[in-house]
Amino acid sequence: DEAQPSIKSFFIPD
């Protein structure tokens, strides 16, 4: 099975 992470988890909030 594949998990789909959120794009937000890869970037730092400004």
Added chain:
Amino acid sequence: MLEGKFEEASLLKKVIESIKDSVKLCNFNCSQSKGITVQAIDDSRVLLIALKIDSGSFQEFRCDRDLVLGLDLESLSKILKQGNNEDYLTIIAEDSPDSLLVVFEDKKKDRISEFSLKLMDIDSDVLTIDDMEHDCSITMPAYEFAKIARDMKTLSESLQIIITKDSVKFNAEGQIGSGSIILKPHTDMEKPDESIKIELNQPVVLTFGAKYLNDIVKATALSSTVTIKLTDKAPALFEYRLPSGYLRYYLAPKFDD
């Protein structure tokens, strides 16, 4: 006051058609130095859209003060459909606007049409996106990538992209069977945009949701080529160049659970 006049309405029409199915509400940030910039995340939080329409994309551009225009893209799309692709399109907003004025001018007939779009207050998280180093980069014809994304979605919910120095392979495995498409780099001297270019620091294998790739290829009309930048275990960057500016999509990869 903001006043931006496009030589042709088609540019903004294509931009909005490229993103409106992914993002319903977003803020257009307007400034004299940067033109119009947008950062928005799709409703399922998998795709990030970064748009930059530089002042060079406009025939005339003036923005006296930094402005934020909160837009419902479905509503903006309805208004943009009122004008012809070849019309001049001018967008106008006051300094503290509650509406955006959209004006179309037909170049041949004496016809001017004006529409007012209500603006909204939209809360949005802003993420810092640095210019990342990438393991590899592919530039290829946009229509060819669109066809691959659309065709492979009929086989599987996921599309694997495998890059080596000699090729890029798109691989789909689904219930009815599997398929793969292999492209090799080549240079077309007569039609440079038909070329396929691979730059590789190290080979990469990543898997993406086919649905999101199909959202991304809605931008195909904007540019003859797409550049895809991939890095192991990091979001992929899909870039469509505008005449002056870009539309970028950052897509989170899938991982084996």
